[in-house]
Amino acid sequence: MDAGAAYMKFLAQGVLLDSKVVTFREVSRALHVHNNTAKQMLYDFHKSENEKRPGAVYVTYVVFGTKKKPTEHRNGADDDVEMTSSMPDSSPGDVIAQAFSLDLIPEELLEDALEDYEEVRSIHVYSAAAHSAKDMALLADTAQEAHGSRNGEDNLSGDRDYVITNPSVRRRERKGAATNVAATPAGTKVTRKEIKSAFSKPAPAPSKLKEEVKASQPAPEAEKASSSAPAKKPTPSLKRGGSANSGIMQAFSKAATMAKKEKPTSQPATPSGDDSSVQPMSDDGEDDSEMPQPKARAGTGRKSRKEREEELRRMMEEEDEDEEEEKAPSPEPEEEPPASPPAKEEPAEIMTTTSDGRRRGKRKIMRKKQIMDDQGYLVTIQEPGWESFSEDEPALPPKKTTSSAPPAPAAKGKKSGPKGNQGSIMSFFSKK
Amino acid sequence: MVTLKDVLHSGLLQKPSGDEPKVLQRSESNYTPLQTFNLGKDLQYQQQFADIYFLRLTKIKPSLEEVANSAWEGTVIGDETAKKVERVLDVRQGELCWVVATVYMDMPAKPNILEDVSKDRWISAPSTVQKYYSEDGLDSVMLEDESGRIRLVGNVLKKYFLVTGCIIAAMGTENANGEFDIIDLKFANLPPQPERWELSKSSQKGTKSGRKETKIKDEDVEMIDSAPSTQGKKIAIVSGLEFSGSDSSYAMELNLLLEFLLGDILDPAAQSETAQISRLVIAGNSITSEIKAVEEPTEKKLHKKYGYDSTAYNAQPSKLFDDFLSELLPTIPITLLPGLLDPANASYPQQPIHPAMFPKSRAYTSIPGAAEPGWLDTVTNPWEGEVEGWRVLGTSGQNLDDIFKYVDSDDRLGMMEAMCRWRCSAPTAPDTLWAYPFQDDEPFVMKECPHLYFVGCQPEFGTTVISGPDGQMVRLVLVPSFSATREVVLVDMETLDVSTVKFTA
Structure with a gap:
């Protein structure tokens, strides 16, 4: 019974260890067995586990048959006295349609449910779980994911085994159809999982994995922010924070109004300080695609409607923002300061001495400062300040003050204004 | 009634059998x-809708006349023989006759394009009325063709479903009020x-x-x-x-x-x-x-492009x-x-x-x-x-x-x-x-x-x-x-x- 051992092991892993809901389709897919065999495997697993320890595994059954009191379908001709009398041609409608029922029943209700049946044509185990299947929505989610297409796989390529095949199926061959089909699910896959990971309540086991994800996620973001484009990152996030006006964003809106000026840099800083607080709004789209995908997913609930709407709104706003930014940079004047300083930087440099090939002087820089605000959050603010320097080559940036200071690249000798902040294209057109 | 025993250990409720499923x-x-x-x-959306009614009537009329003819041929009521008239306007007071035409239901609760136009309502939303039918008997059934329109009365109307646009043959006489008092009506029946x-x-x-x-x-x-x-x-x-x-x-x-x-x-x-x-x-x-049925009034300005809320x-x-x-x-x-x-x-x-x-x-x-x-x-x-x-x-x-x-x-x-x-x-x-x-x-x-x-x-x-x-x-x-x-x-x-x-x- 090595085959038997294989599926027992698979099911024990899935149901008991990962506390997932395992449907026959999942078994069938994972072990490459026929659907019907998978149903028997689930049954066998349920039986043997509950012999060892009653109540260890709960299953749901699918029952197909006719109910004892067939839902008497209203027959129009019966209560249609007027018509039948008026239409002598109409035959007295004695046609009652046979009504079948296909029910999904948790095992504890099976016995009662069966009493309603007159005839059972078919019964089998649908799914197994370590707990009673109270929430059918949870099961629906699992069941849906057992379908190829919902996993983002190309189910058109025909790699899937169908119980009923259709030899006459026709498809049209289109150029680029394959890429289209492949691309669409891939994109949705990411967003789907990403939502899931934020929604970690029902599954204790995978949530550990997610902790790692959370921890690892801010890292690339922070790197990106500090190394490549220091000004780019904060600007859009400020806008998003400032303009979001409902839902989760509301929690942040207070802070946003209080410290609008401080906001830009707070974004990269907060994740390292207290990552759980920022988690709900972490999905900036581009960042999340970098995060490792948690493989274990079962048990996570269906993504709620609110979250989906929220996601949608955020997406839409982002788009709108981009446009608005082009045509109207004024609505939030606070966003200007981070954009302007680099432009003024050059004249702010004051030379005091230029002797023996060395330059000494003071220049104005933006200093980063971390403070704890009244709500107990660590925020990083930028402050203008003077810094003295002494150097032998004219444009060498100082490595003096703050260790984490990113303004260094911006302070390079050449005019790096437009590059340093891609925030507003309007600065390009402004009178000089 | 099925018990658990009946179904247990049968079919798929047993150990994997190892048979190759077909x-x-x-x-x-x-x-x-x-x-x-x-x-x-x-x-083209320039044309009028009247042609639909005309086409429908000309398509159904021949077979309906056949049906009516065979049913009412030689019908004598009083000492008068029913005769066929071609148009609704040809119905004369006191003459027993039958005519084929289109039903028009005049109902106060029914949306009316003329009313919309006269009241300058140009943005027509789909009607949300559950029923056009009204209990108070204000509804009236008309029979019309391209020549004119006549109001139908008679108990026989209650026996049938009638809606605007269906083609019927009606037999009766026009009464003193100018209404067509009908005794019987026929449909074209199944094609x-x-x-x-x-x-x-x-x-x-x-x-x-x-x-x-x-x-x-x-x-x-x-x-x-x-x-x-x-x-x-x-x-x-x-x-x-x-x-x-x-x-x-x-x-x-x-x-x-x-x-x-x-x-x-x-x-x-x-x-x-x-x-x-x-x-x-x-x-x-x-x-x-x-x-979205309810727009939340507290929400700040929504970002709309061309008045369309993309969210x-x-x-x-x-x-x-x-x-x-x-x-x-x-x-x-x-x-x-x-x-x-x-x-x-x-x-x-x-x-x-x-x-x-x-x-x-x-x-x-x-x-x-x-x-x-x-x-x-x-x-x-x-x-x-x-x-x-x-x-x-x-x-x-x-x-x-x-x-x-x-x-x-x-x-x-x-x-x-x-x-x-x-x-x-x-x-x-x-x-x-x-x-x-x-x-x-x-x-x-x-x-x-x-x-x-x-x-x-x-x-x-x-x-x-x-x-x-x-x-x-x-x-x-x-x-x-x-x-x-x-x-x-x-x-x-x-x-x-x-x-x-x-x-x-």
């Missing part, structure tokens, strides 16, 4: 859609019914000479040998799937429906029955329109529906009718949903201009075609729902029957059912009697068989909304017997 093959679908309701590409396999036979005739011989041999008998076998074959009809981005309360039932049609669930015996379902027909309302659009429903279709299509061909909620035009006849709505499933649709119907056939609503030899007429329910508003009754099957007897599948178009202003053809007139007539998106299931004077038999089916009843309708394509499967989770 692969099932789905029955082939013999399917010829008709283009009755396709509008073509170069649509001639094509014999089974008519379309496929005519298409085969030209191509296959071998078939031709057999056909000539037994021309008049049932062509069993040349017709494909349909023993046990079924089609599944479902409507109102209403895939939603927000309401997932019946997601599991939808999933069970999917697995049922795929043949994934149930045991080998039941699966082989499922394999007999040769086609799935989706009769409208596959996608919900997520209308209001949710792609989720159509994506879910596409997933559903693409999952099913490898094993079963699908005919898809648009419905009230679907992304198609609002006016009758609704044109096919564009395949671009289904990025995954569109590979199964036909190439534009191809003669062969697509594996996923997005069709019009109403739609006519030949399935397994039977002539099938189907709609997504707007025509019936609109008739329902006219009459004081809940008998939807009776209304379906009435439509067949009127020979008109959408009589209330263009009065209260929005429709395209046809000029040359009035496709809603039933030229040929269907064998199977289904109407989708109905509150509950119902079915009956009606028969006509020339031996026509029509199976009428009210297809319930899946979102309301979780039911799918199976029609046996040999006997046209109907069964339902209800999903509960």
